Amino acid sequence: MPGGETGLPEEGLSLWLTDWKVPTGIHWEGRRVVALVGQAVAGHLDVHVHPDGQAVEVWMLDVQPGFRRRGVASLLMDTLCAVYPTAWINHGARTREGTWWWNGYRDPAPQRNVHDRVAQCHEKAAKALRGVIRAQKDAELAYSQLREAGSVVAQLFRGFTSGTNRAST
Known part of the structure; x- marks a missing residue:
């Protein structure tokens, strides 16, 4: 300079x-x-x-x-x-x-620059963590939807086995 x-x-x-x-x-x-x-x-x-x-x-x-x-x-x-x-x-x-x-x-x-490298590692870790959180939220939503679907199937199954939908013999 x-x-x-x-x-x-x-x-x-x-x-x-x-x-x-x-x-x-x-x-x-x-x-x-x-x-x-x-x-x-x-x-x-x-x-x-x-x-x-x-x-x-x-x-x-x-x-x-x-x-x-x-x-x-x-x-x-x-x-x-x-x-x-x-x-x-x-x-x-x-x-x-x-x-x-x-x-x-x-x-x-x-x-x-070690400080920049640490900052880059922190940013990569934060990005990965955001991805994990997003995946966890997606999994929780999918689980909730699956439980709702299972509940509907269970109600249909109970109705079928209670005799209201039984075929006569």
């Missing part, structure tokens, strides 16, 4: 992928991408990377107030997707403000 499109100066904009060694209670490697504008830290993205490099979890995405709404967060996430081109990406927990940002973010690799 060129600087002109983001509202950031093109010269002096740099990204650094660092080793971020902070004990977090999980055995995945911590990494940090830092966005610098001139000498100022504009924001950072902290992630955990699975040992095989095929899964990444966003731990923290933070942009300094003076650099917000200028494309820094999108640039950091786009960089993450470029650095780990085949990894599944879990965007992690979201604050209210974070949810607002994520909803507007154009993910360059939506097929690798």
Whole structure:
């Protein structure tokens, strides 16, 4: 994303992928991408990377107030997707403000987005459940109609066997 499109100066904009060694209670490697504008830290993205490099979890995405709404967060996430081109990406927990940002973010690799995959699975499960409920309602209706038909047959049979419809011998 060129600087002109983001509202950031093109010269002096740099990204650094660092080793971020902070004990977090999980055995995945911590990494940090830092966005610098001139000498100022504009924001950072902290992630955990699975040992095989095929899964990444966003731990923290933070942009300094003076650099917000200028494309820094999108640039950091786009960089993450470029650095780990085949990894599944879990965007992690979201604050209210974070949810607002994520909803507007154009993910360059939506097929690798764990949240989207979970949402797709939920939608498929909901659709299947709606089908089961519909089938159950159809079965209940069919059972009710069958009981009514059975009741009519039973009345006819009782009338036939009570002698009113018996043939004389």
